[in-house]
Every structure is written in C-alpha cells, then in structure tokens.
Amino acid sequence: ITRDVQESLSRLGDKETRFVNLFLRHTSCGLTIQENADPSARHDLELFFERLVPFHQEGFRHTHEGPDDMPSHIK
Secondary structure (H helix, E strand, O other), X not given: XXXXXXXXXXXXXXXOOOOOOOOOOOOOOOOOOOOOOOXXXXXXHHHXXXXXOOOOOOOOOOOOOOOOHHHHHHO
C-alpha cells in the first residue's frame, strides 16, 4: 500500500466504514486486499507466488522488458 493511500485513509478519521477508490492505470497491475494482523501472511503470500511463477522462469516468449516481464503479468 502506498503512502498516498495510507494518507487518504487517515484523513477519513475513525469511522467504522471507509471507502477509497483506487484507479490502477496499467493492465498488468493487480490489487490484493489482505488483512494485516499477522505480518507473516504477506510473507507467505509472496512466497507462494514466487514458487508458483519464479521471476526468471525459462520458456516465456513475452520478454520485451526483461526476463521478469511475463512473470510480472501473471502475478
């Protein structure tokens, strides 16, 4: 989560329900909403995707921006 999003949420104050509209400008951009009570949950999620689609996996044809190009689209 970026600093801009954190600042937007903090300006909403201590309300029970808060909404933020995020506009993701790139087609390969993704948004995952995950609870953050246990920091190991983020680590485990990142580990899972790195094992599922390693950044330097052989065989991809779409590598115009480097060997991590296609893995980034998949993740």
